[in-house]
Amino acid sequence: MEQTFLMVKPDGIQRNLTGEIINRFERKGFKLAGAKLMQITDELAKTHYGEHKDKPFFGELVEFITSGPVLAMVFEGENVILTARDMMGKTNPLEAAPGTIRGDYGMTVEKNIIHGSDSPESAEKEISLFFNSSEILDYSKQDREWIY
Numbered sequence: 001m002e003q004t005f006l007m008v009k010p011d012g013i014q015r016n017l018t019g020e021i022i023n024r025f026e027r028k029g030f031k032l033a034g035a036k037l038m039q040i041t042d043e044l045a046k047t048h049y050g051e052h053k054d055k056p057f058f059g060e061l062v063e064f065i066t067s068g069p070v071l072a073m074v075f076e077g078e079n080v081i082l083t084a085r086d087m088m089g090k091t092n093p094l095e096a097a098p099g100t101i102r103g104d105y106g107m108t109v110e111k112n113i114i115h116g117s118d119s120p121e122s123a124e125k126e127i128s129l130f131f132n133s134s135e136i137l138d139y140s141k142q143d144r145e146w147i148y
Ligand code: RTP
Pocket: 052, 057, 061, 090, 091, 109, 110, 111, 112, 114, 115, 116, 117, 118
């Protein structure tokens, strides 16, 4: 089943939006397969955002993503990569539609609440960058006699 890497950025944690964000993906129907609160190192930030290393905002981006804890997550489900990007909304919250996470809660392009993988290739790369295989769980939500 398709998996994507999602991350509540430091502003999302500071603004108490963690539960709200998990809630949206769970209620949509996706399954949480891995999660950990972590302080990103400078090295990990630079690797993760390596595609932007020559952009003028790279320094600020690395500084911000390492400024406090983030919640790294793996969510799973059919078409989760593209659907999660739609649910996040456009990069700049000013352009993000109401009803999306960035449209509802984001204020600036730097502090835009959440990161999500943008392709199957980046999802695979980012999941293995942030998680060991033992931290991603394979479990079923069906066949529980105590769910009615
Ligand atoms: P992300 O990687 O964080 O999920 O965001 P994204 O795909 O929507 O956007 P991307 O182009 O990958 O940019 C990565 C992050 O860099 C910051 N950014 N700042 N100052 C600027 O013009 C600018 N442009 C991008 C944003 O925080 C963006 O999420």
